[in-house]
Every structure is written in structure tokens, then in C-alpha cells.
Amino acid sequence: MAELLLCIGVLGVLGLAFWLTTDSDDDNGGGGLMQPALVPVRVRRNG
Structure with missing residues (x-):
């Protein structure tokens, strides 16, 4: 037993x-979670 x-x-x-040592989908190849992509957001300004 x-x-x-x-x-x-x-x-x-x-x-x-x-x-933990296998490559992930992120750019640095260090494993772990992917970094979020920053997307520009248009802001309407009333005034």
C-alpha cells in the first residue's frame, strides 16, 4: 500500500x-495565464 x-x-x-514548465500561449513562454490585451475604448463627452 x-x-x-x-x-x-x-x-x-x-x-x-x-x-508548470510547459510553454503557454503568452509571449514570454514562461507558463501561466495569458496577459490581457488592452483595447482602446471610445469615450463620448457631452458638453
């Missing part, structure tokens, strides 16, 4: 490390 838990733990840690 201990061997099974150890194997699952090691595979989980390796999977998490692989997931």
Missing part, C-alpha cells in the same frame, strides 16, 4: 512539474 501511494505521489509531482 505504501509503494502505491509513493508511486502516485511521485507521478503527481512529476506531472505537476511538467505542466
Whole structure:
């Protein structure tokens, strides 16, 4: 039973490390979430 838990733990840690080190869709390739794009918004000024 201990061997099974150890194997699952090691595979989980390796999977998490692989997931965190893979490139994401952002420009710096460091993983994580993409940066939001800034979109210009037109403002109407009444006056």
C-alpha cells in the first residue's frame, strides 16, 4: 500500500512539474495565464 501511494505521489509531482514548465500561449513562454490585451475604448463627452 505504501509503494502505491509513493508511486502516485511521485507521478503527481512529476506531472505537476511538467505542466508548470510547459510553454503557454503568452509571449514570454514562461507558463501561466495569458496577459490581457488592452483595447482602446471610445469615450463620448457631452458638453
